[in-house]
Amino acid sequence: MAEDYVLELEHIRKEYPGVIALKDVTLQLRRGEILGLIGENGAGKSTLIKCCSGAVIPTSGKIKVKKEKDGEVKEFARMTPQLAAENGIAIIYQEFNNVGELSAAENMFLGRPILKKNGIVIDRKAMEAEAAKAFEQLNIKIDPRALVKNLSVGYQQMIEIAKAIQQNAQVLIMDEPSAPLTTNEVESMFKVVELLKSRGVSIIYISHRLEEIFRLSDRIEVIRDGEYVDTLITDKDPATIPHQVDDLIKLMVGREMTQKYPPRKPCIRDDVVIELQHVYGNGDQDVSFQVHAGEVLGLGGLVGAGRTEIAEVIFGSKPKEKGKIIFMGKEINPKAPRAAIDHGIALLPEDRKKHGALLTNSIKNNISMPIYERISKASVIDSKVEKTTAEKYREDIQIKCPSIHQLVKNLSGGNQQKVILAKWLAANSKLIIFDEPTRGIDVGAKFEIYKLINDLVEQGVAVLMISSEMEELIGMSDRIIVLAENKVMGELQKEEFNSDTIMSYASGVIPDSKKEAV
Amino acid sequence: MNENKFMSAFKANAIWLVFIAEIAIFYYFNPKFLSLPNIVSISRQVSYYGIASIGMTFVILIAGIDLSIASIIVLVNVVCAHLMMNMGWNMWIAIIVSIIMATLIGVLNGFMVATIGIPAIIATFASQTIFRGLSYILSGGLPIPDVLRYAPEAGLTGDPTLGFFARWSLNHWSLFPRQGIGLIPVCAIIMVICFAIGSFILNKSYFGRYFYAIGGNEEASELSGIRVNKMKYLIYALSGFFAGLAGIIVLSRTGSAQASSLVGFEFEVITCVVLGGVSVAGGIGHMSGVIAGVLIIGSLKSGMVMANVSEYTQMVVQGLVLAVAVGFDCFSKKRQAS
Numbered sequence: 001m002a003e004d005y006v007l008e009l010e011h012i013r014k015e016y017p018g019v020i021a022l023k024d025v026t027l028q029l030r031r032g033e034i035l036g037l038i039g040e041n042g043a044g045k046s047t048l049i050k051c052c053s054g055a056v057i058p059t060s061g062k063i064k065v066k067k068e069k070d071g072e073v074k075e076f077a078r079m080t081p082q083l084a085a086e087n088g089i090a091i092i093y094q095e096f097n098n099v100g101e102l103s104a105a106e107n108m109f110l111g112r113p114i115l116k117k118n119g120i121v122i123d124r125k126a127m128e129a130e131a132a133k134a135f136e137q138l139n140i141k142i143d144p145r146a147l148v149k150n151l152s153v154g155y156q157q158m159i160e161i162a163k164a165i166q167q168n169a170q171v172l173i174m175d176e177p178s179a180p181l182t183t184n185e186v187e188s189m190f191k192v193v194e195l196l197k198s199r200g201v202s203i204i205y206i207s208h209r210l211e212e213i214f215r216l217s218d219r220i221e222v223i224r225d226g227e228y229v230d231t232l233i234t235d236k237d238p239a240t241i242p243h244q245v246d247d248l249i250k251l252m253v254g255r256e257m258t259q260k261y262p263p264r265k266p267c268i269r270d271d272v273v274i275e276l277q278h279v280y281g282n283g284d285q286d287v288s289f290q291v292h293a294g295e296v297l298g299l300g301g302l303v304g305a306g307r308t309e310i311a312e313v314i315f316g317s318k319p320k321e322k323g324k325i326i327f328m329g330k331e332i333n334p335k336a337p338r339a340a341i342d343h344g345i346a347l348l349p350e351d352r353k354k355h356g357a358l359l360t361n362s363i364k365n366n367i368s369m370p371i372y373e374r375i376s377k378a379s380v381i382d383s384k385v386e387k388t389t390a391e392k393y394r395e396d397i398q399i400k401c402p403s404i405h406q407l408v409k410n411l412s413g414g415n416q417q418k419v420i421l422a423k424w425l426a427a428n429s430k431l432i433i434f435d436e437p438t439r440g441i442d443v444g445a446k447f448e449i450y451k452l453i454n455d456l457v458e459q460g461v462a463v464l465m466i467s468s469e470m471e472e473l474i475g476m477s478d479r480i481i482v483l484a485e486n487k488v489m490g491e492l493q494k495e496e497f498n499s500d501t502i503m504s505y506a507s508g509v510i511p512d513s514k515k516e517a518v
Numbered sequence: 519m520n521e522n523k524f525m526s527a528f529k530a531n532a533i534w535l536v537f538i539a540e541i542a543i544f545y546y547f548n549p550k551f552l553s554l555p556n557i558v559s560i561s562r563q564v565s566y567y568g569i570a571s572i573g574m575t576f577v578i579l580i581a582g583i584d585l586s587i588a589s590i591i592v593l594v595n596v597v598c599a600h601l602m603m604n605m606g607w608n609m610w611i612a613i614i615v616s617i618i619m620a621t622l623i624g625v626l627n628g629f630m631v632a633t634i635g636i637p638a639i640i641a642t643f644a645s646q647t648i649f650r651g652l653s654y655i656l657s658g659g660l661p662i663p664d665v666l667r668y669a670p671e672a673g674l675t676g677d678p679t680l681g682f683f684a685r686w687s688l689n690h691w692s693l694f695p696r697q698g699i700g701l702i703p704v705c706a707i708i709m710v711i712c713f714a715i716g717s718f719i720l721n722k723s724y725f726g727r728y729f730y731a732i733g734g735n736e737e738a739s740e741l742s743g744i745r746v747n748k749m750k751y752l753i754y755a756l757s758g759f760f761a762g763l764a765g766i767i768v769l770s771r772t773g774s775a776q777a778s779s780l781v782g783f784e785f786e787v788i789t790c791v792v793l794g795g796v797s798v799a800g801g802i803g804h805m806s807g808v809i810a811g812v813l814i815i816g817s818l819k820s821g822m823v824m825a826n827v828s829e830y831t832q833m834v835v836q837g838l839v840l841a842v843a844v845g846f847d848c849f850s851k852k853r854q855a856s
Binding site for chain 2: 315317336337338341342347349354355356357358359360361365366368369370372373376379380381383423427
């Protein structure tokens, strides 16, 4: 080996019965570098890192690890969690392996506690001291005695990283580490990652957010459909980044992506579909707005500003305390999602897997779920209608699947989102609320979702779109309302869209440009 | 791909292969195992397991559990016998009242689980204890014997048809005239009808779709427009109903109501259901598997009795069968996942 590679994956292949998850992926990680790993959902990133952790056994291929101490190279046909740990490979998954009821220090030493001399009793003090040391090394302020359930997601992630460092990890693999974090937390996570790099830790950083990849990585590897595509050297010159982004997207999806947001014919109608008047749902919440037929109203704001809560109040999954909801000219008071659905209100929740799709049910069942009682006679389902409905939407919105009997858990994120949308289309919804419509969805599928939203409004559906992605909010909305601390801070018309203005509203500040008007 | 289809078809029906293998083994050791009288006897024996297993299947499908069914059966026994023997009620009215009572106990379970939010295992365990206790109180701890013999005189107003039912009981009366032994006992016919209803609910009615959805993900089901709590009431009520019906069958078999009987029966029913491939995590399972599970346990018991295996050894074997069958399933799933 000419280069100083700490980890090499050679021609990794993984076959499942009927599916090839990885065809042929090669990856080389240099000492002390950050390697960005990108690819569409379903490209095989997760399977690849699971091969490194030992959770997945590769069908063929080699995993080579170089020991830090003596430079000895070991070759493995497969990993086990023990081998991975012994060889200094640590993985930060999207879901953390923390136990909420235990303290930060106890979590760090979970499964390998420091014992007192008698060999039986746990030495809490020693563990807390070690944990404090590890936190200090990473420049993070966490009380080792704090219970993990009381810590923010950002801190919980830090504990995972500290745990890896404490175990002398030389290779750190991070799977979408920024996904659950707020903007501020992402910033501190970046600092820790850069600090680790300066200490000689090699990092594989997986993310859908390309700007993060550019900010952090030294090289970028692209995989597509389970195959290695290319590795580029990151050029951090801001002038070249837009060009590089286009190149990367092309590599990822294997086709040209000229536009990020599809064009939409003007289709806003005069009739108001829903109007909220001083709705209180979350203590001191006070929200008023209108959405017209054929309009996309963007709902901006920071995490915790009360956007999801207001959506839940409209959808009946959270009780409304005060205020009026007027839907299609009539006051409504949905006490349960069923009631809201019957009015024609739909919600595509932020957490698709937990609240949106019924993963263990078929596509067909998912789509007909809200309308079963309508398509049944004396509780017997009209199976013909059930089937044709599913086939219709599979065709209409192009859900990519071998058959409508496929379980939804086997679909990619984008297709899962389409199934949820199909369900609401089948239910004949007049207002569709999207809560983070493209979170965790890859670039190609994002574009398709945007096109679907356009189709909806062109047909006269009203869309309320909650989004934390500034670009998406600006690119898709006809009008934007920004919430801060449960209140409407400001409203922007299309010609006023500007990320700075939105950010100041979101932080609870009225921007200078607007002050005169007030 | 073809091979895969074969494998999945094989896996889906593996439980039936286990059943056939079991029959073959017992037949090998004792050819009388497949004699007509024994088959009829097994069908009687499994009937109340089968009937009770239908409600339990629904409950486990939504990731719940119902530990109260044995107590419901015993209470139905005691109440029904009490109404007929001590109060002189008509047999049919006593039966209907007892089954309504059983259904209401199910509704109570549903109330505790859905409205109050007590975990199903605790709520139904509380019911188990309460209604077993009530059965003792009602019967004074003594068996109510000879229910079948006195039923006609006590409960009937000379109606010969009803007297016939009561005398021969649901257990002994057969679809065809008694020829020596009598073919196809009514209790077995009732079981088959119940399985057909259960299978219909799961596959053809929207309730079945809801059950699978709730078992897969309760929150997402609610957000898809299913009234989850309502369904829970319905499911626990159905479990109570089927337990009540099973109770009537038990009474007609034993002819005496005893508050101390059928201890641990709920776990035998759970064994049948889980053996039949219904996942305790919810959302996965089919009626056909449960039927196989019931038949496996039923013939296992009968076969072992014929082979003179002691009751204690039978318990060991039944436990082993459960662990091995479910273990095999879990193991193959685990291997598939990695």
